[in-house]
Amino acid sequence: MKQIENIPDQGILLFKSCMVSVEYPGIESSTTYAFSKLGIDYLVSDEQSCCTGLGYYFDLFDQMSTTAIAARNFAVARKNGYTNITTLCSTCYAINKKACALLNSNDEVRLNVNSVFKEAGLDDLVYEQNSLDDVDNFYHVVEILLSKAKEIGRLNAIDFSGVRVAAHHACHYYKIQSDDMMGNPNHPLLIDTIAKSCGADVVEWYEDKTLTCGAGFSQIHVNRDLSLKVTRVKLESLKNAGVDLVLHMCPNCQIQYDRYQPVIEKEYGTKYNIVHMNIAQFVALALGADPKKVCGFKTHSVPLDDFLSRIGVSV
Amino acid sequence: MTGTMADPLSEYDTPACETLAQTVKKSLRTSDSIGISRCLQCGACTSSCPAARFTDYNPRMIIKRVMENDISVIEDESIWNCFYCYTCHLRCPRNNSPTQVVQVLKQMAINKGIGLDRLKVLFGYGDTFAEFGVSKIPDLYVGRMKDDFDIRWHEFKEDLDSVRSELGLGTVNVKDSGRGEIRAILEGIGFFKRQEKLKQMARTKKPIFESDTSNESGEITDEAN
Ligand code: SF4
Ligand code: SF4
Numbered sequence: 001m002k003q004i005e006n007i008p009d010q011g012i013l014l015f016k017s018c019m020v021s022v023e024y025p026g027i028e029s030s031t032t033y034a035f036s037k038l039g040i041d042y043l044v045s046d047e048q049s050c051c052t053g054l055g056y057y058f059d060l061f062d063q064m065s066t067t068a069i070a071a072r073n074f075a076v077a078r079k080n081g082y083t084n085i086t087t088l089c090s091t092c093y094a095i096n097k098k099a100c101a102l103l104n105s106n107d108e109v110r111l112n113v114n115s116v117f118k119e120a121g122l123d124d125l126v127y128e129q130n131s132l133d134d135v136d137n138f139y140h141v142v143e144i145l146l147s148k149a150k151e152i153g154r155l156n157a158i159d160f161s162g163v164r165v166a167a168h169h170a171c172h173y174y175k176i177q178s179d180d181m182m183g184n185p186n187h188p189l190l191i192d193t194i195a196k197s198c199g200a201d202v203v204e205w206y207e208d209k210t211l212t213c214g215a216g217f218s219q220i221h222v223n224r225d226l227s228l229k230v231t232r233v234k235l236e237s238l239k240n241a242g243v244d245l246v247l248h249m250c251p252n253c254q255i256q257y258d259r260y261q262p263v264i265e266k267e268y269g270t271k272y273n274i275v276h277m278n279i280a281q282f283v284a285l286a287l288g289a290d291p292k293k294v295c296g297f298k299t300h301s302v303p304l305d306d307f308l309s310r311i312g313v314s315v
Numbered sequence: 316m317t318g319t320m321a322d323p324l325s326e327y328d329t330p331a332c333e334t335l336a337q338t339v340k341k342s343l344r345t346s347d348s349i350g351i352s353r354c355l356q357c358g359a360c361t362s363s364c365p366a367a368r369f370t371d372y373n374p375r376m377i378i379k380r381v382m383e384n385d386i387s388v389i390e391d392e393s394i395w396n397c398f399y400c401y402t403c404h405l406r407c408p409r410n411n412s413p414t415q416v417v418q419v420l421k422q423m424a425i426n427k428g429i430g431l432d433r434l435k436v437l438f439g440y441g442d443t444f445a446e447f448g449v450s451k452i453p454d455l456y457v458g459r460m461k462d463d464f465d466i467r468w469h470e471f472k473e474d475l476d477s478v479r480s481e482l483g484l485g486t487v488n489v490k491d492s493g494r495g496e497i498r499a500i501l502e503g504i505g506f507f508k509r510q511e512k513l514k515q516m517a518r519t520k521k522p523i524f525e526s527d528t529s530n531e532s533g534e535i536t537d538e539a540n
Pocket of ligand 1: 353354355356357358359360361374375378406407408409410411412413
């Protein structure tokens with residue numbers, strides 16, 4: 001298990017996410033805003049590619065191709081001297097960790113990937129065994145923020161008291177490499193802890209807290225009814241727990257809740273008074289960010305205007 | 316030449332072995348320590364599985380059939396209900412991973428031309444990825460999202476570049492200094508060869524089962540992207 005005192009705040013490669021970029025770009029700008037405020041040394045590189053995770057879990061990408069693309073991104077981190085790869089998305093997190101473990105432990109994989117690099121004249125991408133560690137070099141943004149929770153609480157400018165907040169932790173962060181997550185995978189509390197430090201009224205447990213969001217990669221597209229059934233179960237239990245705000249740590253989950261909540265309301269003839277945002281957007285707000293110019297709430301499907309005015313943020 | 320083309324990549328995800336369980340253990344997609352032989356049929360996977368909650372999919376049974384070397388399991392349509400949420404992987408007391416097993420079974424199915432109707436809408440994905448270094452939701456699915464979501468989403472999508480620049484963010488696509496790195500890597504690793512094989516199979520083979528989204532626009536229209 002990762003220990004909080006070992007979470008780095010230097011040399012962070014903030015790993016861009018394809019779904020953050022095109023659906024909720026405000027998650028990225030909120031993260032860089034919060035990182036700057038908290039004095040975290042990070043880099044965003046336009047050489048970094050997407051992790052292939054969507055393709056992998058759409059059953060299209062194979063493990064070797066995914067590992068080769070990951071090795072290229074590891075070279076980007078190495079060349080820039082920012083080797084603490086920190087993701088905005090839980091799929092990027094688990095995909096990169098697995099690729100790194102394979103490159104270190106499986107000689108055939110490493111040799112194959114490296115020979116492809118050399119044959120293409122891309123010798124600078126060659127991956128040296130154990131040049132990165134699959135535990136110590138890979139983080140999710142939520143871990144970095146958790147390591148700064150006290151400071152975030154101290155700098156918080158918003159009165160969140162009385163706001164019922166619940167967390168949806170992303171499956172691929174804590175269920176795949178569960179030994180490496182911070183805390184107990186049967187009851188993840190990373191987001192809860194950060195929200196608490198800002199004085200929110202946190203609902204630590206609700207029915208089905210650890211149930212998937214329902215997106216299931218291709219499921220929302222290919223098995224839409226099944227996918228929405230699962231999401232509805234969670235929305236119902238959040239409603240029963242009287243939750244006002246759900247905090248997320250993965251753009252895929254956020255799409256599933258924020259974009260599909262109105263769809264479920266329509267199809268099931270129900271109504272949820274619940275809004276959604278990423279934990280980085282929440283922290284940025286707490287640290288004084290502009291809801292439009294930094295948090296980018298404009299791209300959300302469930303409008304946040306009423307919620308923001310309730311907590312005294314002018315829109 | 317016969318219908319099937321060489322595909323070195325399938326050796327890694329679905330290595331040919333004497334038994335299904337051996338293929339699962341040897342596959343690069345599964346963890347080295349996967350405990351499939353240790354499965355005690357306790358059902359913790361099924362009882363925590365969201366797909367089992369709403370469909371007749373049953374991960375415990377899938378594992379049983381794999382251990383019995385019942386090859387027909389790859390034709391069982393229920394395996395396509397898995398969410399890849401890894402709850403079974405977390406809960407299993409024997410370090411087995413039904414979801415990783417199912418991923419291997421699905422790759423085996425795909426190699427036989429099963430489920431290609433679901434896969435073929437993705438055939439533009441690899442090319443987009445090679446060119447821009449980003450993943451894109453396939454056009455067919457975006458069409459459905461357009462129907463589902465309201466005007467706010469449509470407007471923002473039209474306006475993505477200006478929204479991003481207002482937030483101080485740069486372009487979405489990867490910069491690779493003209494080296495065509497990603498394409499060269501995918502080419503060298505054999506990704507496009509495999510994709511060619513799948514495309515060819517999708518053209519010539521009749522899928523064994525039809526998915527409910529398969530329709531005219533699901534054809535391989537984005538091939539040339
Ligand atoms: S939880 Fe593990 S041991 Fe129990 S039935 Fe499922 S795979 Fe077998
Ligand atoms: S990963 Fe698949 S089999 Fe495992 S619990 Fe989730 S839906 Fe069920």
